[in-house]
Amino acid sequence: MDSLESLVIVRRLRVPIGTPAESGPGWGEVAARQLDAALLSVGFTCSPALLERLGRLPGATVIDLGVRVLAAVRALVGDHVQHNAYFIDFPKNVPDTLEFWAGLLLDSMVGPAGADRVQPATLNLLTLPGYGSYQHGYADLLAAHAELVPLATDRVTVLELGGSLEEEARELYFSLAGSEAPLSEEDLAALRLLASFCAEEPERIPVRENRAVVNEVRLAAGRPLLVDTVTDVLRLACGCSGGDVTLAVPTKLRSFRRAERRALMRALDAVATPAKLGDVPRYREQWKRLGERLHPHEYPHFPRAAQVFEVARGTRQAAGIDSRVEAALAAGRTEEAVELLAHAPGALLRRLDHLLRIAPSPDAVLAAAEQAMAGASCRVLLSLREHLQNRLAPAAGRVFTNRHGRAWTDPDARSPLDEEVVARTLAFLDEEITRRLPDLGELIVDPGVLDVALPLSGKAVAPGLGTLPRGSLSPVRGELLRFFVHWRESERRTDYDLSALMLDAAYDNPTHISWTNHTNGFAVYSGDLTEASDGASEFVDIRLAQATQPIIIPQVNIYAGERFDEAAEAFFGYMTRDSAQKGRPFEPRTVRMKSDLRGSGRIALPLVFLRGDDGEWRVKWLHVYLQGFPGFNQVEGNQVTASLLVRSIVERDYLNVGYLTGLLRAKASPAGNVTYIGLETPADLPPGARVYTPATLHELIPA
Structure with missing residues (x-):
């Protein structure tokens, strides 16, 4: 129950409270104000309504609730760990890079046991004694820094009064389950928890991954399953096995109980029409594994379900619409391809750009697209709208991103579309989107x-404090900008490196701040940590008014060890503050953004900071990862790739x-x-x- 309460607090910034009981005079109010003071220290406060309701609760209840609320928001902002820094006085007294290495080398050669540790013929600077691990405790760091001077510009996030836990959980459940956009891995996990708690469910669950999660609960309860394609059944089987409901990664399927096998076979038999059998070859191997678990030969009264596994084994042929469309396009029969796609409106609109480029005349394609708009989801319409508005000008490069946020770019070799055709299509899209929008008063x-940016997909965006969809732009206020990363290794030594790539307005003339370059005229690095058995933090401090380059790209490189999703914990964020505030390297009330690191790449590019022509700084959200190398990733080695990727995202016109x-x-x-x-x-x-x-x-x- 505590995990559900914490989920509501961090996702909705609402504290669920049921009907209050009578309290003793004054005790609940005193405890409520104590909680509010504790929350202010980490940049949160109670709304007047929440404070009033807390004051009517018994004091002991407020204390118990306050402990849980404070723990939830501290984790949300990243204050649940101790953020030490390698250089105790950071950002002051950070040595020049050469001075630092020379000092380490000298200490190693002339200090105690130095002759036993240093072998000049095989010298590895990263193994010098004292390098890569804290040389002082967290208490020593606190003693070396003055207290933060609170300012009105510090972040103060308001926690609102919520209803009962049941009401708040139901609202969050309906919001996630009924989302028109695919959810992130974290949101799917939250949806699974909420589905097991909430008895009701929304009437419409449009995203199939969400439907698979809800079906897990339905299957366990023996209720009818929500399926309309054969792939829905495969997603459910993978989800029940603790695997990937998106089917991007093969799942090791578990053994199913007889009642579960019967329910899955019944659902499969109901939807396995000849037209839908064409979906089976796409996941042929996973269907074969599922057939080994379901034993379809034991269910002769479900003959259509058995045909699914025949297609998977290749004993029955079934051509899906995609294969028929590809065959028609390969033969140059564009009109036939358009006619086939007319039965799948979403697929037609997703292929519209390609069809317009290869069709002898765009009129027939546009006519089919205009008819298809009424049958496609609004998310598809919005995605197409964003795509087409970016086809009116040459792009620096085409950006491709997978569900894990791993991104890459290719040169844009597509032939341009006719401006009149694009304008006509945009007008129809705007008309159809407007028709579907509600009257919000x-x-x-x-x-x-x-x-x-509109959240057309949440798959690559890890939830957190202040995070926005990729392509979003927001102002940055403050004299000092400070990035931070924290990680804790799980099983093996793990070395992450926080760095910053700086570019000019033409995305050229790169410079950087990293463990190989501690300082420049406006930025300072907190020092390199090469292991994190108990957790490690690194920082980059930037004085914005003195920055000589208008593009700053923070990045986290995996130099050695575990991937972001393998580490026990890994998160990134940034703070802003004024120079007169002093304070520790990490001050929770100055944190503007914090989110977990994950993804399949080994170089994280969370966001980019841009100085406009007006001299003001803004941040644009990226949420992307570069593939990188298996090890030893450094900012110097990815400057070209990172700058091209960032430029392509920055110059894209997001809806x-x-x-x-x-x-x-x-x-x-x-x-x-x-x-x-x-x-x-x-x-x-x-x-x-x-x-x-x-x-x-x-x-x-x-x-």
């Missing part, structure tokens, strides 16, 4: 949210909240209820107002 929009609110205003009725869209929930909204923040922006995407 009186619309109030925070200008700060307009440049936030943002500003676009959607423009369409929403055209349908809004000023006499209706108030709807607020912004980065945070304001305190002065009227009762009954609907609020959309970054945590719930996906709910704005209609069906």
Whole structure:
């Protein structure tokens, strides 16, 4: 139950509280104010309504709840660990790189036991005594730094009063399960926890991975399964086996109980029509493994389900629509391909760019696309809209990203599309998207949210504090910008390196800050740590007003050891503060963003900082990983790849909240209820107002 409560707190910034009991005079109010003071130390505070409700609870209850709330928000901001730094006075008194290495080498050669440790013929600087591990304790670090001077510009995140845990969990469950956009791995895990707790479920679960998670609970309870394709059954079997419901990674299937086998075979038999058998060859090997677990020969009364495994084994032929379309395109029969795709509106729209480029005349393709728009999901329409608005100008490169965030670029060799054709298609898309949008009544929009990208997919975005979808742009305020990374190894020595790549306005003339270059005129590195059995933190401090290059790309390189998703813990974030504030290297109330590191790549590029023509700094979210090398990754070795990838993302025109609110205003009725869209929930909204923040922006995407 505590994990469910923590989930609600960190995802919705709401504290679930049921009907309060009567408390003794004054005791609950005193405990509530003590909790609020503790929360302020990490950059959070209670809303007036939450503070009032806490004050009506028994004092002991407030204390118990406060311990759980404080633990949840400290983990959210990254304050649940001790952030030590290699150089105790960081960002002051950090030695020049050559001076530092020369000092280490001298100590190794002339210090005690130096002759036994250093062999000049085989000298490895990284193995010098004293390098890569803390030379002081955390208490020593605290003693070396003055207290942080609180300023009004520090982050203060408001925790709102929630309903009962059951009500809050149900609301979060319906939001995640009914999302029109695919969820991240963390969100799927949250959905699984919520599905096991909530008895109800939304009427519509559009994303098939979400449906598979809900079906796990239905299968365990013996309820009918929500399936309409054969692949839905395979996803469910993988999910029940603790595997990947996206089917991107093969799953080792477990043995199923007889009742489970019968339920899976019954569901499969209901949907295994000849038209849908064409989906089987795509996952042929996984179907074979599932057949070994389900024993289809024991169920002769499910003959259509048995045909699925015949197709998997190759004893029955079934051609899917994709293979038929590819055959038609390969033979130059574009009209036939368009006719086939007309039965799959989403597939037709996803191929629209290619079809327009190869069709002898675009009119027939456009006519088919306009008809298909009514049958495709709005997420597909929005994705196509974003794609086409970027086809009007040459791109620095095409960016491809997999579900784990691993990204790469290719030169854009596509022939241009006719501007009139693009304009006509965009007009139809805007008309169809507007038709589907609801009337949200009186619309109030925070200008700060307009440049936030629409969350058309959440797969590569790890939830956290202040995280926004890839392509989002937001201002950076403060004199000092400080990145941080923290990791703790699981089973073997692991060395992550925090670095920063700096480029000019043309994405050229690279310089960097890293363990091989501690300082320059405006940036300082906190020192290299090469093992993290008890956790390790590294920092890069940047004085923005003195920065000579307008593009700053923080990155985390895996130099040795475990991947991000193998480590016991790994997260990245950034802080902003004024130079007069002093404080420790890590101050939770100055943290603006923090999220977990994961993904299949070995170089993480979470975001990029950009100085505009107006001199103001902004941050653009990347959420991408480079493949890198198996080991010894350094910022110097990926400068070209990183700069090209970042430039392609920065110069891409992402569909943002500003676009959607423009369409929403055209349908809004000023006499209706108030709807607020912004980065945070304001305190002065009227009762009954609907609020959309970054945590719930996906709910704005209609069906």
